[in-house]
Amino acid sequence: xxxxxxxxxxxxxxxxxxxxxxxxxxxxxxxxxxxxxxxxxxxxxxxxxxxxxxxxxxxxxxxxxxxxxxxxxxxxxxxxxxxxxxxxxxxxxxxxxxxxxxxxxxxxxxxxxxxxxxxxxxxxxxxxxxxxxxxxxxxxxxxxxxxxxxxxxxxxxxxxxxxxxxxxxxxxxxxxxxxxxxxxxxxxxxxxxxxxx
Amino acid sequence: xxxxxxxxxxxxxxxxxxxxxxxxxxxxxxxxxxxxxxxxxxxxxxxxxxxxxxxxxxxxxxxxxxxxxxxxxxxxxxxxxxxxxxxxxxxxxxxxxxxxxxxxxxxxxxxxxxxxxxxxxxxxxxxxxxxxxxxxxxxxxxxxxxxxxxxxxxxxxxxxxxxxxxxxxxxxxxxxxxxxxxxxxxxxxxxxxxxxxxxxxxxxxxxxxxxxxxxxxxxxxxxxxxxxxxxxxxxxxxxxxxxxxxxxxxxxxxxxxxxxxxxxxxxxxxxxxxxxxxxxxxxxxxxxxxxxxxxxxxxxxxxxxxxxxxxxxxxxx
Numbered sequence: 462x463x464x465x466x467x468x469x470x471x472x473x474x475x476x477x478x479x480x481x482x483x484x485x486x487x488x489x490x491x492x493x494x495x496x497x498x499x500x501x502x503x504x505x506x507x508x509x510x511x512x513x514x515x516x517x518x519x520x521x522x523x524x525x526x527x528x529x530x531x532x533x534x535x536x537x538x539x540x541x542x543x544x545x546x547x548x549x550x551x552x553x554x555x556x557x558x559x560x561x562x563x564x565x566x567x568x569x570x571x572x573x574x575x576x577x578x579x580x581x582x583x584x585x586x587x588x589x590x591x592x593x594x595x596x597x598x599x600x601x602x603x604x605x606x607x608x609x610x611x612x613x614x615x616x617x618x619x620x621x622x623x624x625x626x627x628x629x630x631x632x633x634x635x636x637x638x639x640x641x642x643x644x645x646x647x648x649x650x651x652x653x654x655x656x657x658x
Numbered sequence: 659x660x661x662x663x664x665x666x667x668x669x670x671x672x673x674x675x676x677x678x679x680x681x682x683x684x685x686x687x688x689x690x691x692x693x694x695x696x697x698x699x700x701x702x703x704x705x706x707x708x709x710x711x712x713x714x715x716x717x718x719x720x721x722x723x724x725x726x727x728x729x730x731x732x733x734x735x736x737x738x739x740x741x742x743x744x745x746x747x748x749x750x751x752x753x754x755x756x757x758x759x760x761x762x763x764x765x766x767x768x769x770x771x772x773x774x775x776x777x778x779x780x781x782x783x784x785x786x787x788x789x790x791x792x793x794x795x796x797x798x799x800x801x802x803x804x805x806x807x808x809x810x811x812x813x814x815x816x817x818x819x820x821x822x823x824x825x826x827x828x829x830x831x832x833x834x835x836x837x838x839x840x841x842x843x844x845x846x847x848x849x850x851x852x853x854x855x856x857x858x859x860x861x862x863x864x865x866x867x868x869x870x871x872x873x874x875x876x877x878x879x880x881x882x883x884x885x886x887x888x889x890x891x892x893x894x895x896x897x898x899x900x901x902x903x904x905x906x907x908x909x910x911x912x913x914x915x916x917x918x919x920x921x922x923x924x925x926x927x928x929x930x931x932x933x934x935x936x937x938x939x940x941x942x943x944x945x946x947x948x949x950x951x952x953x954x955x956x957x958x959x960x961x962x963x964x965x966x967x968x969x970x971x972x973x974x975x
Contacts, residue, residue, distance in 0.1 A: 487730070487786060488732075491736075494779070510764060510765045511765050511768070513765075514771075514772050515768070517773075517775070517776065518771055518812075521776060522776050522778070523775060523805065526778050529783070529801070530801045530802070533786045533794065534798065586764050587765055587768075587825050
């Protein structure tokens with residue numbers, strides 16, 4: 462299990478690096494999905510199969526599908542890759558990378574020196590997760606559901622607004638074209654050849 | 659020594675059975691469709707036309723495997739592999755008989771749902787990487803459809819989970835000794851059946867490939883064995899959903915006299931035939947009808963089913 466954990470961990474880090482550095486949006490998303498799957502394997506190796514399954518279902522299976530969906534709809538082409546290329550110059554990522562490296566070293570030092578709280582022998586089943594979630598952490602669950610509800614209502618409002626606006630706009634634009642064609646007809650008719658009549 | 663090799667043996671048997679059944683289903687489907695449409699179907703090659711399976715696979719393997727120059731090559735090649743891989747991995751948690759299961763996870767149902775939600779990528783990525791507007795439309799339809807139907811697919815199963823008190827598939831089957839879950843969870847069964855058909859993208863929910871409007875949609879550009887992978891992947895998906903229905907609602911391997919594996923196989927086969935009957939008998943809905951049906955009718959029904967089941971279980975305790 463320990464080897465599995467470290468293998469999946471390395472995979473997650475490498476995949477995430479690729480996700481950041483790929484210029485092509487869909488390829489980057491694919492690496493991000495691999496990274497999420499690797500994190501799920503890590504959860505499984507740590508004895509949390511329920512969280513691992515949720516990670517695959519919700520992050521890799523639902524949220525990332527939405528991301529891919531949006532990228533597909535936008536159909537980012539060569540132009541976007543050029544922009545990415547300009548953004549990924551060494552001078553723009555060298556500074557943050559150095560600072561992050563310092564953090565990583567501190568983190569590694571901290572975890573290496575502190576006693577491990579890891580007990581991979583006992584696996585946390587779905588029942589225990591449920592009891593904890595709706596027992597001692599129920600206020601968190603309620604707050605999260607409130608937030609999601611607000612998001613849902615907001616999205617619904619924005620979507621409705623856009624559709625109403627679009628419909629209005631659509632009507633006026635077709636009206637405009639209709640009058641245009643009419644004026645064209647009139648113009649052609651006045652030119653002498655009366656096809657319209 | 660034996661204990662070490664037993665899981666490998668189980669894996670080999672499961673792979674052998676599932677892959678052969680998936681190939682055989684191509685023949686079964688064509689014969690059954692023909693039967694319901696008053697014609698013969700493929701009956702020329704070998705006894706009952708069974709040689710048609712071999713002929714079809716030789717044809718698929720020897721066809722020119724062409725990748726369009728405008729396609730995104732790595733993703734184009736990856737996409738058909740995902741559908742077969744996720745469907746086959748799902749069989750890891752399916753118990754064929756007591757003790758005959760590869761990995762009896764305590765989150766079995768969630769594993770099934772997770773794998774089926776990953777299966778969406780194959781269609782979406784195939785549609786996108788083909789770089790063809792019909793394929794892209796198919797991919798977009800598939801992602802919207804599968805996202806919407808996955809939600810209440812999971813919710814429809816939760817009634818069963820409440821009754822059995824476990825996500826583990828063997829526990830769920832054992833909990834049905836007294837009564838199959840199809841009786842207390844009839845609504846859940848209907849909802850899961852609809853979601854299952856949508857999840858495998860079979861008619862009447864095959865809007866992602868709708869040949870009359872999208873000329874095969876997401877796999878327009880695929881040929882040879884890459885197309886064959888989508889084809890076989892679809893049948894593996896059908897077997898998987900049928901097996902899941904048999905396990906969750908019809909008591910899996912439970913049954914009198916005959917060996918458990920027979921009962922499981924017979925129940926699974928019944929639902930596979932039902933899938934084919936759906937294809938023979940039902941027209942395809944419009945896409946907006948499909949979406950509004952999913953969100954406005956089926957999702958609330960699944961939620962009500964879950965609420966009522968929970969309330970009844972709590973009241974009877």
